[in-house]
Amino acid sequence: MLPRNLLVFLLLFSFKFPSLASAENTTFDFQYFTVRDLTLLGDSHLKNGIVGLTRELGVPSSSSGSLIYNNPIHFFDQESNTTASFATKFSFSINNVNPSSFGDGLTFFLSPDNQTLGSPGGYLGLVNSSQSTKNKFLAIEFDTKLDAQFNDPNQNHVGLDINKLNSIKTADAMLQDIDLKSGNLITAWIDYKNDLRALNVFLSYSTLKPLTPLLSVDIDLSGYLKEDMFVGFSASTEGSTEVHSIVNWKFKTFGFLPVRPRSHPHNVSDSSVTIISDVPVSNSTNKHHKRLGLGLGIAGPAFFFVVLAVFGYVSVKKWKDMRTEKCLKAEILAGPREFSYKEVHAATRGFHSSRIIGRGAFGNVYKAIFVSSGTIGAVKRSKHSHEGKSEFLAELSIIAGLRHKNLVPLQGWCAEKGELLLVYEFMPNGSLDKVLHPEAENGILLTWPHRQNIAVGLSSVLAYLHQECEQQVIHRDIKTSNIMLDGNFNPRLGDFGLARLMDHDKSPVSTLTAGTMGYLAPEYLQYGKATEKTDVFSYGVVILEVACGKRPIEREPNSQKMVNLVDWVWKLHGEGRITAAADKRLNGDFKEEEMRKLLLVGLSCAHPDSAQRPSIRRVLQILNNEVEPMAVPRMKPSLSFSCSLTVEDIVSDDEESKTTA
Known part of the structure; x- marks a missing residue:
């Protein structure tokens, strides 16, 4: 028999752990999209927070792609024998360069397969043309082409498909004055209520849900939802220029009972417990109980002290973070102004997805219109992570003290409500990357004088950072997407989230390799050491990109071969x-x-x-015709790491790395 104190401990312990078998309701909400929690298959792609499911080409093509939420959704709870209901809301658009070249449409689907990708054409990217019965799915199709093979009623309909593309029931979208191919943003609501055995689909050009569904189907889907399912979208074209985009997406399941703790009673009554205390036991049993009691007596306080230590560590860390933030505010008090969160929130329309003008490792960039002052800014919003905060502090501490005509001017900052925000001057011509590599054929073409001006301006600001600041600034992420263009196409270097400060007489910055492939110097990839010469390498790649109009690493036309820009020019x-x-x-x-x-x-x-690389000061002199250009060997030299980094530098201790920002 167990002693009473151990029995009480076991009873309490049994109540601490809820059952892990019960299914839980799932909810997610993507106001805009990132690669996080999503899988893009086929021709689907991400651009400015919107997922394109098919290729964006000005000429007719055949294409298919799908977007899938990474985590499987539980639709059936074996314990309660309950099938979940679900509801989803999403906004999409179907655009067409050539209105006479249309088809084929998109779907919202549920499938046990997390690699769902079908054929182009009438297969809607959902099933394979050679194995049309292989894929298992439930789908709502938004079809823009009449395909007799699947008994389509017209070229503008919505239908319910189960395991095949011959719809169980369809409805003409024009019944609610919806033209799927209009190019307008359309919001769809799909609701399935398992208790009513009913599925309803609503469509609207506005975000207000209509009172009447476009498609209503009385159907019991519980038989198809006995396993975990993946949810997502698919689309396809066949010899058309139709482009299918998903702008936002909400999804939830409901109907499962909340997960409750389960106890495992030992069928011990009050009287039986009393009896346990009165039962005589042997001396050996008493000794065993004493040893057990002693063990629990030691373990209990030890556990308490561990909890106390963890609590102390977290409290001290929070106090240090608060102190750092107060010191930071004191340091930049005389610099850029501090914006209130209310101001920035209003200027960005609550950080609305339509205001996003850029994305980076740091976070999103929003266009901000400050009505009170009549100015326009660009707000960088840090990701809510330790890395985001450290990059925010690095960027703010560095750029707040810098002044140069070729830097993006910092207007102010905000650190309220857990948000880390930097407010920059808005650059009307966007990034150099977007101008050099426009998505549309009718983009801005940089003239030769503009390109020369960009080369000179960028070398000028790097010479300032490397040699004219009190502490040398190593940028570490020089690339065309971090170079902005003002109204006169003057270059403005930005994004100091990866930059590091160091004294001019110190060894190179020791850090984990950061930056962007194609722009990184070979010794930086090898040793993770940032110097002014690694910035010079990145500058060289940018200059070649400006002169050639090609990306640092690019796929060769009509081939799968990747071409390195530096190697190509050297050849x-x-x-x-x-x-x-x-x-x-x-x-x-x-x-x-x-x-x-x-x-x-x-x-x-x-x-x-x-x-063998020139200093950035020498580069500026060459471009200004003050000194002769350097001799460049006809054949690209073999890779060498005799780059002024000694073994001692590579294994330098922490004292030398304390100069990092």
């Missing part, structure tokens, strides 16, 4: 025709000698050996 240099690398869109509208000089400057900066 042309070896063949004695380096100016052939010039951006074809310029149509030769440049001076050949100026183009040659800029390309050679780019190659000299992107030299594999950092010791």
